[in-house]
Amino acid sequence: MRRIASKLFFIYFFLFSSLLIAENRFEKASQLFHSGEYQAAHDLFVEVKNSGNNSPQLLFNLASVNLKLHNFKAARELFIQLSEHLDWKTSAHFYLGYIAEKGKDYPLAKQYYDSVSQQDSHPKLKTLARRRMFNLSEAGKIAKTSTQENTTLNSLYLTSLKYGIDSNPVAIAESFRIASEELDDTYTEIFLLGKIKPLLSISNNISLQGYILRRQYTQFDSLSTNTYNLGISHETSWLGWEFDKSAGLSINQLDNSSFYQQLETEFTLQKQFETTQIKLDFAPTYINGDSQFDYLTGSDMQLGISAEWLFNKLALIAKYGLTKSNREGINTEENVYSYSPLKQALGTKLKYAYSDELSISVDAQFIHSSYSGKDRLIDADDQLKIQKRKSDLINIYLSAKYQFDPGLYFDVNYGYERNNENFDLYSFKRHELSISVNYLFK
Secondary structure: OHHHHHHHHHHHHHHHHHHHHHHHHHHHHHHHHHOOOHHHHHHHHHHHHHOOOOOHHHHHHHHHHHHHOOOHHHHHHHHHHHOOOHHHHHHHHHHHHHHHHHOOOHHHHHHHHHHHHOOOOOHHHHHHHHHHHHHHHHOOOOOEOOOOOOOOOOEEEEEEEEEEEEOOHHHHHHHHOOOOOOOOEEEEEEEEEEEEOOOOOOOOOEEEEEEEEEEEEOOOHHHOEEEEEEEEEEEEEEOOEEEEEEEEEEEEEEOOEEEEEEEEEEEEEEEEEOOEEEEEEEEEEEEEEOHHHHHHOEEEEEEEEEEEEEEOOEEEEEEEEEEEEEEOOEEOOOOEEOOOEEEEEEEEEEEEEOOOOEEEEEEEEEEEEEEOOOEEEEOOOOOEEEEOOEEEEEEEEEEEEEEEEOOEEEEEEEEEEEEEEOOHHHOEEEEEEEEEEEEEEO
């Protein structure tokens, strides 16, 4: 009896010790996860799972850490297993929708988000799912894709053809010291964009991207512009934030002649807090002006912050931006022109998703610019003025988008700009009305 009791004691002691060790590993892994050490947390969660623990909580944690590490295929398989547990089904479906969205499988993402949005027992996830569906619909992202096991995006392409009426085409180049005389004209605009993930890339979070933009005016051909851009981007996470980095080079032409080149970088942090989404931007840019546009040569430093709130089908966005420019400007014997403003921008945007097919938006922005030093020039009234240059610019944009097909959608846009400066030479008004057809495909 003593021998049997002794064996039973050691068996129970061994099982208890194993469970205690597994529990300690689970707690340690959870702590690592919350401190942002995702790889170490992943390894410990795997050890706990291999020890025989297949609880829903462990599946959720292991799937979540794979999601943070951008191991989307492994995370998807775990969330599918988790969805078999009734109490965890809603959470699993939300993240399966998120994975499908990241893989650009928008129809599948919409299906998962739609199922979550019907669950009153999970109000937070219900709100988040509605937000994701709203963003997909508003951006026309319910693209024509297939529901594949591998959700990694290999390529994405967008083509767009626009026709518009511009009341003041020279105002587009107002900051490039082209007279802001009001002259109506029509234009045609072609936009081609491509984004691919190289098959030999060391990380599936790296993408190559580029676009071509051509705006052709009907009467004032000398104001027609071309832009060619090529860049690279990298998506990852940092301390619970989505962290995107990109860099690109664009070549810009005016009347098919060299205008300026621009080296642009951007760093973006984005995170969801309850019903509020916060986005932070930092974008250093260097511009090299050609020939008679050498006064454009210099740098811009842009900082931005925005917050978005969702109220059922209505989204409200508030934005603030700060831009500091560093350019020499033009200094002649007679005149001084400044081109290094400090700009502060306040804006708001309302988006309403009337249905899955139709969405409308109103975007308004106020930009105040102040320049260092004093300008000296003959103003529009033929009077010499010597003073610091200041301006207040108001932008208002109205947009309606209608999706005819999973990858095909139409835009109707109206824009109004009014720039008031203490130098009348730079003041202008501008109206623009356009319609475009866009097709997004893989």
